[in-house]
Amino acid sequence: MLNLLWVLLGGYVAGILLPFCLPRDPNAQNLMTSVPAIVATSAGVVLGLLGLTSSEPVTGSLASTIPLLTLAIRLDSLAAFFVLTISVVGLAASIYAIGYLRHFAGRTSIATLGALFNAYLLAMTFVVLADNGFFFLLAWELMSLLSYFLVVTEHEKADVRYAGLFYLIMTHVGTAFIVVAFLIFFQSTGSFSFETFRHPGQPLHEGMKTLVFLMALIGFGTKAGIVPLHVWLPYAHPVAPSHVSAVMSGVMIKTAIYGLIRVYFDFFGGQFPWWWGFTVLLLGATSALLGVMYALMEHDLKRLLAFHSVENIGIILLGIGVGMIFQSYGLKELAALGLLAGIYHTINHALFKALLFLGAGSLLYATDTRNMEEYGGLLRRMPWTGLFFLIGAVSISALPPTNGFVSEWLVFQSLFLSFQIPTVFLKLMLPIAAAILALTGVLVLACFAKAFGITFLAQPRSAHARHAEEAPVPMRIAMGFLATFCVALGIAPMVVVPLLDRVVTPLAGISIARNILAIDGWALAPVNVEFSSLSTPVLALLLVALSLLGLALAVTLGGRLKPRRYKTWGCGINLSPRMEYTATGFVQPIKRVFSTIYQPTVKLETEFLDESRYFAKRRHFEFHIEPIFEKYLYDPLVAFFAALADRLKVIQAGSLHLYLTYIFVTLIALLLLAV
Amino acid sequence: MPVLSSIGSQLVNLCSALLLLTCFAIVAQRRLSACVDLFALQSAFLVLTATLVAYLTGNQHIYIAAALTGVIKVIIIPRVLKKIIDRLNVKRELVMYVNVPAGLLICGGLVMLAFFIAQPIIPLGSLLTRDSLAIALAIVLIGLFTMIARQKAVTQLVGFLVMENGLFLGATAATHGMPLIVELGVFFDVLIAALIAGIYTNRLQDAFDSVNTDRLTILKE
Numbered sequence: 030m031l032n033l034l035w036v037l038l039g040g041y042v043a044g045i046l047l048p049f050c051l052p053r054d055p056n057a058q059n060l061m062t063s064v065p066a067i068v069a070t071s072a073g074v075v076l077g078l079l080g081l082t083s084s085e086p087v088t089g090s091l092a093s094t095i096p097l098l099t100l101a102i103r104l105d106s107l108a109a110f111f112v113l114t115i116s117v118v119g120l121a122a123s124i125y126a127i128g129y130l131r132h133f134a135g136r137t138s139i140a141t142l143g144a145l146f147n148a149y150l151l152a153m154t155f156v157v158l159a160d161n162g163f164f165f166l167l168a169w170e171l172m173s174l175l176s177y178f179l180v181v182t183e184h185e186k187a188d189v190r191y192a193g194l195f196y197l198i199m200t201h202v203g204t205a206f207i208v209v210a211f212l213i214f215f216q217s218t219g220s221f222s223f224e225t226f227r228h229p230g231q232p233l234h235e236g237m238k239t240l241v242f243l244m245a246l247i248g249f250g251t252k253a254g255i256v257p258l259h260v261w262l263p264y265a266h267p268v269a270p271s272h273v274s275a276v277m278s279g280v281m282i283k284t285a286i287y288g289l290i291r292v293y294f295d296f297f298g299g300q301f302p303w304w305w306g307f308t309v310l311l312l313g314a315t316s317a318l319l320g321v322m323y324a325l326m327e328h329d330l331k332r333l334l335a336f337h338s339v340e341n342i343g344i345i346l347l348g349i350g351v352g353m354i355f356q357s358y359g360l361k362e363l364a365a366l367g368l369l370a371g372i373y374h375t376i377n378h379a380l381f382k383a384l385l386f387l388g389a390g391s392l393l394y395a396t397d398t399r400n401m402e403e404y405g406g407l408l409r410r411m412p413w414t415g416l417f418f419l420i421g422a423v424s425i426s427a428l429p430p431t432n433g434f435v436s437e438w439l440v441f442q443s444l445f446l447s448f449q450i451p452t453v454f455l456k457l458m459l460p461i462a463a464a465i466l467a468l469t470g471v472l473v474l475a476c477f478a479k480a481f482g483i484t485f486l487a488q489p490r491s492a493h494a495r496h497a498e499e500a501p502v503p504m505r506i507a508m509g510f511l512a513t514f515c516v517a518l519g520i521a522p523m524v525v526v527p528l529l530d531r532v533v534t535p536l537a538g539i540s541i542a543r544n545i546l547a548i549d550g551w552a553l554a555p556v557n558v559e560f561s562s563l564s565t566p567v568l569a570l571l572l573v574a575l576s577l578l579g580l581a582l583a584v585t586l587g588g589r590l591k592p593r594r595y596k597t598w599g600c601g602i603n604l605s606p607r608m609e610y611t612a613t614g615f616v617q618p619i620k621r622v623f624s625t626i627y628q629p630t631v632k633l634e635t636e637f638l639d640e641s642r643y644f645a646k647r648r649h650f651e652f653h654i655e656p657i658f659e660k661y662l663y664d665p666l667v668a669f670f671a672a673l674a675d676r677l678k679v680i681q682a683g684s685l686h687l688y689l690t691y692i693f694v695t696l697i698a699l700l701l702l703a704v
Numbered sequence: 705m706p707v708l709s710s711i712g713s714q715l716v717n718l719c720s721a722l723l724l725l726t727c728f729a730i731v732a733q734r735r736l737s738a739c740v741d742l743f744a745l746q747s748a749f750l751v752l753t754a755t756l757v758a759y760l761t762g763n764q765h766i767y768i769a770a771a772l773t774g775v776i777k778v779i780i781i782p783r784v785l786k787k788i789i790d791r792l793n794v795k796r797e798l799v800m801y802v803n804v805p806a807g808l809l810i811c812g813g814l815v816m817l818a819f820f821i822a823q824p825i826i827p828l829g830s831l832l833t834r835d836s837l838a839i840a841l842a843i844v845l846i847g848l849f850t851m852i853a854r855q856k857a858v859t860q861l862v863g864f865l866v867m868e869n870g871l872f873l874g875a876t877a878a879t880h881g882m883p884l885i886v887e888l889g890v891f892f893d894v895l896i897a898a899l900i901a902g903i904y905t906n907r908l909q910d911a912f913d914s915v916n917t918d919r920l921t922i923l924k925e
Contacts, residue, residue: 685860686801689852696848700821 030087030104033076037154040069044147048140055134059127062143066123066150073116073154080109081528088160097221098167103160106532107295111157111280111287114376117514118279118383119150122272125387125507128500129272132394137182146273149175153276156284162211162221169207169284173200173252176281179273180265192264199261203251210244210292213237226296238297242305245292246312253285255346256316257658259339263323266338267331267399271390274331278338279383283375286345290368294536299356299364306353307455313350314465317343321472322626325479325619326654328401328612330389333480334382337425340469341378345371347462348440351447354455356537362544363446365537366555369529369545370439377432377518381424384511388418391500391508392484396493401612403491404484410497415485417508422477424515427470430569432518435553438563441466442555475619483612490606520569522553613652620654628655712760716877719753720839723873724815727846727866731807731853734797739862740785747777750869753836757876765884766876772891773872781865781898788902789858792909799916802853811846818842836877843870855916857905861898868894 044065048058080087086108090101104112126146130139152172159165177200181193211221217233218225233241251258262282266274289309293301320340327333352367391414392407393399408415424431427438444466447459489495499505518525523546530542545553552564597604620629632651638644680691726746733739751774758766789795802810822838847867851860872890908914 686852686855689848693845693848693852697817697845700817704821704824 030076030079030083031089033072033079034089034102034104036072037069037076038151040065040072041147041151041154044069045144045151048143051140055139056131058140058143059130059134062140062147063123063127063130066126066143066147067120069147070116070120070123070150073112074120076104077109077111077113077116080104080112081106081531090160095163098163099161099222100164101160101222102155102158103223104158106535107287107290108157110372110376110529110532111283112154114283114379115150115153115157115280118276118379118511121383121387121507121511122146122276124510125272125275125390125504128503128507129270129390129394131501133182133270142179142182142270145175145178146276149179149273150276153281153284157287160223162215162223162226164221165223166204166208166211170204172281172284173197173204176200176269176273176277179277180269182270182273183268186268189268192268196261196265199251199258203248203258206244206248206251207288208248210241210248213241213244214296223291223296227298238301241292242301245289246308249285249288249292250312251285253282253289253342253346254316254339255312255342256319256339257662259316259320260658260663262338263327263332263335266335266386267329271331271386271393274334275383275386275390278335278386279379282338282342283379286342286349286371286375290349290372290536293353294356294368299353299537301353301357303354303357303452303455306350306355306357307458308350309346309353310350310459310462313343313346313348314462315343316340317347317469318465318472319626321469321476322623323654325472325476325616326627329399330392330401330404330480330484331386331399333401333476334385334389337385337473337476338378338382340473341374341382341425344437344440344466344469345374345378347371347466348374348436348443351440351443351459351462352537354447354450354459355443358450358452360449361537361539362541363443363449365530365533365539365541366439366446366545367443368537369526369533369541370436370443372529372532373439373522373525374433374436377424377436377515380511380514380518381421381431381433384417384421384508384515385425387504387508387511388414388421391504392497394500394504395497396491398491398493401480401483404494405490405606405609406486406488407494407497408485410494411485411499413505414500414508417505417512418485419481420512420515422481424519426474426477428474430516430519430565430572432515435519435522435563435565437466437470439553439555442561445561446555472619475616479612479615483610483615487609488604488606490609520565522565526553620652626657628657629653630655712756716753716756716760717835719749719756720836720873720877722749723753723869724839724842724846727843728808728811730862730866731811731846731850732804734804736789736795736797736856736858737786739859740782740789743785743862743865744778744782746866746869747773750873751778753873754876765887768884769872769876769887769891772887776891776895777865777869780895784898784902785858785861788905792858792905794856794858797854797856797859799855800853801855807849807853810849814845814849815842818845837874840870840874840877843867843873846870857901857908857916861901861905864901865894865898 044062047061047065051057051061086103086105088101088103090099093100123146126143130142133139133142149172152168152175155168156165156172159168177193177197180196181189183189184193213233214226214229215221217231217237218229247258251261254262262278266278269277293299293305317340320336320338320343324333324336324340327336348367348369348371350367352364352369352371355361355367356364389399391411392404395407395411395414396404398404420431424433427433441463444459444463447456450456450459489497500508526545527542530540530545534540545555552562552567554560554562599608620627630653632649634649635645636647636649638646723746726742726749730739730742730746733742751770754766754770754773758764758770800807818841819838822841825837844867847863847865847870850863850866854860854863868890872887875887
């Protein structure tokens with residue numbers, strides 16, 4: 030298995046170095062960087078699968094000359110699962126890049142972009158493989174920095190630079206918290222090895238454990254994008270090249286989920302008080318709801334998807350949080366179920382969110398805009414992209430027979446099982462979380478009805494959309510690849526669940542695959558068949574059968590089937606794209622209902638004809654929603670630090686001599702102190 | 705051989721004292737080219753000290769360090785500085801933040817301070833180089849003080865190099881020299897620093913028509 034790791038490493042390194050050997054030809058550079066990435070990610074997929082199925086973790090280590098740093102790796106089932114996720118999405122993104130990078134030819138260096146992308150995937154793989162705290166932080170920081178450079182690919186634009194800076198600051202603040210968490214471990218164990226984190230000589234002090242919990246939650250939470258630390262996602266994800274957005278949103282934010290599971294379940298061995306799980310649950314529910322609500326108001330397709338990442342991270346955390354609650358009450362089977370639901374949603378979200386971002390990239394490629402109000406009628410011009418985007422939209426809306434449905438169903442099941450918890454408070458709270466998840470689900474459906482409808486249906490709303498052409502073949506292959514997985518993971522959960530069970534078993538200490546899978550092997554039944562069960566193949570068959578039935582009824586009972594082609598009747602007026610439902614109009618009712626949260630400001634200016642007030646010449650409509658978190662949390666914080674810096678400016682006189690005097694005085698004072 | 709050792713110790717102390725003396729001379733000197741000459745002289749004393757220590761302790765690699773000091777600090781750097789002075793046509797320190805008599809008094813105070821601070825450490829040192837440590841510390845402090853008290857970039861550079869000499873003396877005195885690799889690194893650093901500072905002085909002249917570093921305050925927003 031270590032040989033595969035060398036293949037993976039060699040592939041990525043080749044992808045970093047090879048494109049620079051051909052300085053002139055962008056197309057050759059493109060192939061030289063994408064093909065090694067495809068090889069490396071394929072090796073990663075195999076490695077992940079082997080790691081998932083092998084019974085013993087694979088370890089390896091290289092000593093280094095830097096103190097405390099050992100390049101130790103450990104491929105246990107949890108790491109293998111994340112390697113698999115990273116590699117599948119990375120594979121799709123690399124195939125996609127062959128077509129998509131043409132978009133950048135002449136504007137930026139393909140070689141640099143490709144090399145950075147390879148290095149980024151490599152760093153991410155080592156984040157989940159690392160078995161040493163120092164090594165982990167090194168890979169983590171490398172991953173963050175490389176993604177920053179990828180975000181600012183189009184650095185000639187001011188908004189891209191702003192987004193990059195925002196992301197860089199947020200990710201560094203987050204990393205600082207993770208460093209603190211690891212240092213606490215280091216302080217009590219004297220080593221950075223994960224093995225000693227797992228089995229410290231003497232257990233961590235209770236207060237220290239709580240501190241680690243909070244630090245890890247904030248640190249990893251920043252990367253994951255939980256509310257209110259999510260503010261960087263809607264800036265950074267849209268401006269990155271689309272295949273990078275797919276990887277960032279699909280898997281990079283999942284490395285934070287990996288970190289949380291690693292620390293809480295692996296290092297602490299699942300020993301924690303109930304309120305830890307409850308905090309995670311609460312943050313998950315808030316993120317899920319607020320994420321989708323802000324997504325609804327977005328008309329920039331990639332920003333919309335970025336907000337959905339916040340929502341889906343929320344759903345994943347709901348699963349993990351409820352698992353943690355069950356764990357602290359010793360309900361091991363249920364803990365395993367919650368965790369399994371969370372992990373299942375992790376890979377599902379990786380698949381469909383990457384698919385949607387790739388779809389958005391194809392739209393951007395074809396129309397040169399991210400604004401949904403300028404799309405329209407694209408289904409006829411880009412049928413394949415439309416089909417794959419639809420599959421992604423159905424998955425994220427958690428409709429059968431796709432993967433999103435299965436994992437959200439499992440999250441619901443674990444939330445419903447809260448009646449087994451002995452505390453009344455939690456018995457009350459968990460159904461509320463389930464209700465919030467239900468509300469979230471409905472809003473997601475509305476949001477993607479908007480996203481798909483406004484983008485692909487009706488008539489083109491702009492010249493961009495009128496002249497759009499279907500995406501190149503590699504891009505379609507990549508999207509089709511992910512779409513296939515979305516459907517496969519939805520129809521065949523009985524294959525997926527036993528694999529995921531291998532991840533959960535060492536964490537929760539119990540295997541539940543046999544409990545979940547009904548005896549016939551075709552259905553899922555988390556508790557018992559009477560309480561709830563789900564057979565996705567049957568459901569899929571049912572869906573097909575019902576639609577066939579509808580068609581048959583239409584044929585037999587309906588009138589004539591001969592299609593007549595005619596213009597839509599428009600009350601005698603010629604139809605134009607201006608009469609179409611706009612994205613803004615579509616979400617107007619929702620905006621009204623939740624106006625307390627959105628706090629919208631609407632401005633309507635009408636210019637009348639001089640002759641009569643009854644005829645408007647021109648109307649100008651503007652609406653904004655209040656960025657609550659930025660306004661009430663981040664702006665005051667920034668203002669505070671700016672004020673502090675202003676105070677400090679006094680000692681920064683700009684005089685070299687003064688600075689030297691500072692050093693001199695400090696030196697003398699310290700020397701005198703030492704005596 | 706207690707006699708040789710005691711004579712050797714006396715000699716080392718003498719050389720160190722000469723180093724310190726040149727420091728005072730640098731503080732008292734207004735002409736820039738003389739400052740550079742004094743620095744070269746100080747470096748020559750440093751070479752002498754290092755050679756003595758190398759001979760008395762039998763540490764071969766201190767010879768190499770001494771030879772390098774001779775090449776870099778006695779020959780190359782003074783030449784570079786002289787060239788800069790010629791090109792810029794700046795001969796004297798005109799305005800000083802601290803005038804010469806006050807500067808000398810402060811330096812005297814710094815020497816006392818250095819001996820006071822080094823007092824608890826001195827008995828721990830080897831017999832040979834006992835007092836050199838305190839002297840080295842005094843040289844470092846005086847070098848730093850020169851950087852603060854003078855305006856011209858060239859003098860500040862000399863102050864920096866004096867500090868470095870002090871550090872080298874300290875290292876030789878306290879531990880019979882750092883590992884050779886570290887010393888090589890330090891020499892390289894000093895050379896580069898002197899070159900960079902030379903370029904920086906030139907740029908300063910071009911930008912402000914002056915090598916007074918206090919003009920840099922106008923770079924502040």
